[in-house]
Amino acid sequence: MERLHTKSLLLDPLSRDDFPWLFALYADPVVMRYIGTGPRDEAAARANLEWFMAQSRHPPFGYWVLRERGTGDGVGGAMLMVRREGLPVELGFLLAQSAWGRGLATEAAAAVIAHALGTLQVPLIEAFIDVKNAASGAVLRKAGMRDQGLCPGPYGGTDRKFALTRDDWLAGREGA
Numbered sequence: 001m002e003r004l005h006t007k008s009l010l011l012d013p014l015s016r017d018d019f020p021w022l023f024a025l026y027a028d029p030v031v032m033r034y035i036g037t038g039p040r041d042e043a044a045a046r047a048n049l050e051w052f053m054a055q056s057r058h059p060p061f062g063y064w065v066l067r068e069r070g071t072g073d074g075v076g077g078a079m080l081m082v083r084r085e086g087l088p089v090e091l092g093f094l095l096a097q098s099a100w101g102r103g104l105a106t107e108a109a110a111a112v113i114a115h116a117l118g119t120l121q122v123p124l125i126e127a128f129i130d131v132k133n134a135a136s137g138a139v140l141r142k143a144g145m146r147d148q149g150l151c152p153g154p155y156g157g158t159d160r161k162f163a164l165t166r167d168d169w170l171a172g173r174e175g176a
């Protein structure tokens, strides 16, 4: 897995050294309000992160911890995953509350999308958000993903789906 970077962030491949502060992030009920089944205890967060570490040896899987360039402090995570064999590659992200509102999620999402569609050449990337998660919708739109409307979500219930094809991403770059 490659290290990625943006104007403000370093995106480092997940390491177990990051587990303690990531556990705190996954336990925060505000951060987890719209993610899966909500806040996770340490055992559930550890199992999920271990799964990502194992799968990250097989691109397009990847989990990057987001660090502020200036301080090196960990502020969140961004991930690519294939939830079930045969499904498209899915993008996810989460940031500590202290890092919200500065454009960092948009920077991270755009970098991971470019990595997936550009470097890894996947044909399509998708993201699913809770219908009430307006901030994530704004992030995905700003990162170039297209709103596909409502659909059954990965955790049951109805989600809003976003998608971007490699062809559309390349066409957008040519037109920029």
Ligand SMILES: CC(C)(COP(=O)(O)OP(=O)(O)OC[C@H]1O[C@@H](n2cnc3c(N)ncnc32)[C@H](O)[C@@H]1OP(=O)(O)O)[C@@H](O)C(=O)NCCC(=O)NCCS
Residues within 6 Å of the ligand: 030, 031, 032, 034, 035, 092, 093, 094, 095, 096, 099, 100, 101, 102, 103, 104, 105, 106, 107, 128, 129, 133, 134, 135, 136, 138, 139, 142
């Ligand atoms: C969603 C989240 C990643 C956004 O991170 P962030 O770094 O604050 O995002 P950005 O600053 O890049 O952009 C946020 C955008 O959402 C907008 N926004 C924020 N809160 C909003 C709200 N309640 N309603 C509508 N828009 C909102 C901001 O105005 C901004 O858009 P703008 O630049 O056009 O003004 C962060 O809040 C988070 O980690 N939330 C919890 C985890 C989560 O829900 N992850 C997504 C699951 S797919």
